[in-house]
Amino acid sequence: MDEWQQNRLAEVVLGDIQFDCPMGQYTTLRAGGRAEAVCFPCRLEMLQQIVSFLGMEKIPYMAVGRGSNLLIRESGFKGVIIILKGELATIEREGMNLFSGAGLSIPELISYCSANGLTGLEFLAGIPGSVGGAAAMNAGAFDKDAGSMISHLFLITGTGEQLRLDQSELKFQYRSMSVPEGAVIFKVCFELDEITPEAVRTRATVYLKKRRQTQPLEYPNAGSVFKNPLNDFAGRLIEEAGLKGERVGGAMISQRHGNFIVNAGGASANDILELMELAADRVEALTGIRLEPEIKIV
Ligand SMILES: Cc1cc2nc3c(=O)[nH]c(=O)nc-3n(C[C@H](O)[C@H](O)[C@H](O)COP(=O)(O)OP(=O)(O)OC[C@H]3O[C@@H](n4cnc5c(N)ncnc54)[C@H](O)[C@@H]3O)c2cc1C
Numbered sequence: 001m002d003e004w005q006q007n008r009l010a011e012v013v014l015g016d017i018q019f020d021c022p023m024g025q026y027t028t029l030r031a032g033g034r035a036e037a038v039c040f041p042c043r044l045e046m047l048q049q050i051v052s053f054l055g056m057e058k059i060p061y062m063a064v065g066r067g068s069n070l071l072i073r074e075s076g077f078k079g080v081i082i083i084l085k086g087e088l089a090t091i092e093r094e095g096m097n098l099f100s101g102a103g104l105s106i107p108e109l110i111s112y113c114s115a116n117g118l119t120g121l122e123f124l125a126g127i128p129g130s131v132g133g134a135a136a137m138n139a140g141a142f143d144k145d146a147g148s149m150i151s152h153l154f155l156i157t158g159t160g161e162q163l164r165l166d167q168s169e170l171k172f173q174y175r176s177m178s179v180p181e182g183a184v185i186f187k188v189c190f191e192l193d194e195i196t197p198e199a200v201r202t203r204a205t206v207y208l209k210k211r212r213q214t215q216p217l218e219y220p221n222a223g224s225v226f227k228n229p230l231n232d233f234a235g236r237l238i239e240e241a242g243l244k245g246e247r248v249g250g251a252m253i254s255q256r257h258g259n260f261i262v263n264a265g266g267a268s269a270n271d272i273l274e275l276m277e278l279a280a281d282r283v284e285a286l287t288g289i290r291l292e293p294e295i296k297i298v
Pocket of ligand 1: 028062063064065066067068069070084102103126127128129130131132133134135136137138139140141183184185186215217221222223224296
């Protein structure tokens with residue numbers, strides 16, 4: 001970006017922008033290269049202006065939620081990261097429809113549901129992402145996924161237009177869904193049921209407990225690193241290959257969960273990528289199955 005482009009962008013977001021920004025601070029792995037800029041739109045018009053400006057100027061951009069499924073390579077991202085906040089991270093209820101800003105965190109969403117006795121999303125408890133990230137990744141756990149609870153969502157297309165897409169148009173698949181190229185989701189509608197707040201809290205707590213038993217939450221990580229192959233579990237294959245505890249630099253395959261790579265201290269993006277490659281190679285040599293990354297590598 002040239003100076004004029006930087007200034008224009010800063011103007012649109014009222015100065016809420018950081019240039020040459022180390023992305024480790026915006027990812028749960030606490031590792032990764034730099035982004036040319038990270039901006040924080042807090043209103044829909046701001047987001048629209050940013051996306052159309054970046055599109056017109058042919059500057060690459062991507063939406064980031066909580067960076068809990070994301071690794072930015074050491075070489076960095078030559079473009080603009082967009083993180084939604086303010087009005088784009090709020091929640092509204094209309095009957096059994098819950099409209100959540102894409103920038104809201106899943107923990108905030110679950111607390112709202114617990115406080116208001118809205119059931120259906122408890123299985124997401126403990127996933128540290130944003131609502132936008134959960135929709136984009138079709139986040140799932142315990143045989144359920146976010147996509148099945150979304151009735152429709154709203155996004156800004158690459159040209160800055162607003163678009164509503166219904167569930168049937170979103171084509172949710174395992175850890176993915178289809179949105180138009182360059183789209184930024186800004187609002188998601190979940191269709192929920194009502195029970196008592198206590199019952200929602202109890203269900204969420206059960207899921208949280210199950211997670212705590214199996215996941216290495218004491219270290220920075222990005223959840224499952226590889227997708228599960230058909231009818232099997234990446235974690236099981238990695239464990240069978242004897243890789244638990246394997247390290248490259250500060251990156252380590254968790255002793256507790258084979259499909260988690262943790263930042264055991266000072267890991268670089270290269271350490272993590274090298275360890276992923278090593279794990280995929282060893283599992284392939286042993287089983288013939290090539291594990292595919294679940295985390296987004298940018
Ligand atoms: C401890 C831990 C446990 C986890 N457990 C699970 C689990 O059980 N199940 C599971 O599925 N995942 C799990 N994850 C992974 C991750 O939390 C989810 O994939 C989550 O939904 C990602 O949300 P995010 O906001 O962090 O997305 P990010 O990591 O910020 O982004 C992920 C992708 O989504 C896109 N994206 C984000 N926001 C938007 C938006 N507004 N519009 C368009 N695209 C967007 C990004 O461009 C990127 O491609 C876990 C992660 C951790 C650290």
